[in-house]
Amino acid sequence: MALTDSSTGTVLKEYSIAELKDTANLMRGYDLVALCAAGSGHAGGTLSIMDIAAALYLKVANHDPKNPNWAGRDRIIWSTGHKAPSLYLGLAFAGFCPLDDVVTLRKLSSPYQGHPHWLKLPGVEASTGSLGQGLSIAVGLALAARLNNQKHKIFCIMGDGEQQEGQIWEAAMEAGHYQLDNLIGIIDCNRLQIDGWVKDVMGVEPLCAKYASFGWDVMRIDGHDMNQVVDALELAKTVTGRPVVILADTVKGKGVSFMEDQAGWHGKTPNYEELTKALEELALSDRIPVQHLLDKAKSYQAEVDRKLDDKMPKFTRDYWWNARDTMKVKMEPTRKGFGKSLADNGDDERVVCLGLDISGSITISDFYAGKPNRKKRWISMGIAEQSATSAAAGLAREGKLPVLGTYATFAAARNLDQIRTSVCYGNFNVMIAGAHGGVSVGPDGATHQALEDLFAMQGLPNMAVVVPCDAVETRKATNYLLLQHQGPKYIRFAREATPIVTDEKTPFVFGQANVIRLRREGPNFAEAFETGLAATYKDEGEDLSIIACGPMVPEAMRAAFILKKEFGYETRVVNLHTLKPIDAEAIVRAARETGVVVTAEEHQIGALAWRVSGIMTESSQLYGVPVITGAIGVKDRFGDSGAPWELIKKFEVSAEHIAHKALELMTFKKKWPEAKREEREHLFYAGMR
Ligand SMILES: Cc1ncc(C[n+]2csc(CCOP(=O)(O)OP(=O)(O)O)c2C)c(N)n1
16 A cells, blocks of 8 residues: 555555656755755755655555544654655655645744654654654654554664664664564665764664664665665565564765765755756756745745744844944854864863764864874764763773763753763763754754753753853863863854954953943944953943843843943843853842843753842842843743744844843833832733733
């Protein structure tokens, strides 16, 4: 069976092998158009898995596009969530969703998220994106089917690099132990991952022998030979008494000459010229309405822009970055400062950097770039965050200064117990870099946007936590943490380019906040401000304080600018780059001296806000002192796909939102003292809203 009408049991369409081959090719073309329109995404792996996607969705799996939740359907789990476009195209060609809509891929609020989310698109069975989890989900589905006496199959698509995740092997053991013959694993063996060839990053072969030893039935096929693909999948459905894994040999970037076998095309998308060339090679130039699709993407985007703009707090002028002379700033991603520091300090023989297959993008590879003598202290660990964390503790135990880093979600959440027990409990000198913090990660979507990491990292005894405000401060913070600070340390930075607001002369003292004040206007935004240590700052009787960390500091400065220009308010911006140990004195003084405190964090509200309010609650210097507080941050929800600055707007963490909140608090501050009882009630309820 295949595409089925679940109410009658009739097959909706029977695909021949020739039709399947042709459709897989067409899916490749639509994939590239969607990726081109998105401007980000994964060309290589979506192309390598496409023949299998076509075979599964159009021929092998039993499912009903009109009834996506049909209990008798086969389930397909995409453990490699970054191949989401292939999943979406499988669904679209099967009739679950309109084919044209896939071109809204990775755009704000689109159901076609950067990584699949089952709550957004019918037909998606699980939300994935954090590698190594899909097979365990599939084991759960297989166990449930057995408990429910259901006969359907569960397919799970994995990558070969992904096999480096330890969780895969826990799931493989479980499936073997429970003889889950309703479970079929498929591994897209394209031999490449992000940092290069799988065999070089962290060898996983012999996969046949490994799965066989875990009690699986193993098949090895050419993943681009449609006959072999369909035969293997059909045969797998008949196996009894054990789970089946199909190792499909494939080519990353299959079908496009300049993408094939190129690691660089893992997370890259074609521009218009490359798309045109690719479609020519696929003989699809006349078969895909490229312009119509790109226009559709454009008009979707225009609607996104309009809606976002409508919701933004309004002022008399546009104060967005670089919108006018006085708002001119240089932008650079904070992560670059991390790489610079590793390049500068890497000659210290104690420094050892651990790679987790995302090395270029988080800049940890700058440690050895152009310095072959350091290569022996570069240890590639594969996609294995948990083991790498404990291994770092082992290295530190022997006097090394290990540094490991990846997306903050995987660097500070997946391995939380390892950080807690192996690293922090032992108080080891391990530096953990949580890259891509916050919603400004952009189109990869919620799974890749760390919004909770700082809760956990601050909660760990012995852990130092630093969230620098720009690339310059990131370099200084890394310099300090790497070579001077003793004990576990977590540094968080962002993916997107954000304003440079400090320079060589700006003080950076670990554990001590800076105060930033707007002094004058000029052609350079950053130069309009003066920064000094909070400890030596003299109260100037400002109207309010904004306490921020990370790239929210430049946003706080921009808010201070808006508040001054539009309302004449003086703002004390406190750059709380070190969250732990926290500068309690700077917080208490800001509260006592200004009476209004707004916190600003690109994180679920609380990592900064509750720490600040905790300090204020504890301080005897604030007994009886009225302080009006507000918090800007993400409001207890997951992120979304979209462009970085769109997400800053959507999740209400821009300068405009900070200024808006500050105004609300200032109204309160001004009116409260002389307000009569009823007016106070009114103010109180207005504040609640
Ligand atoms: C837990 C986790 N760590 C890191 C990443 C970042 N990441 C996305 S894809 C990828 C490489 C995957 O390689 P592979 O499984 O071989 O997939 P393919 O090459 O087929 O795309 C990595 C490291 C992630 N998504 N999840």
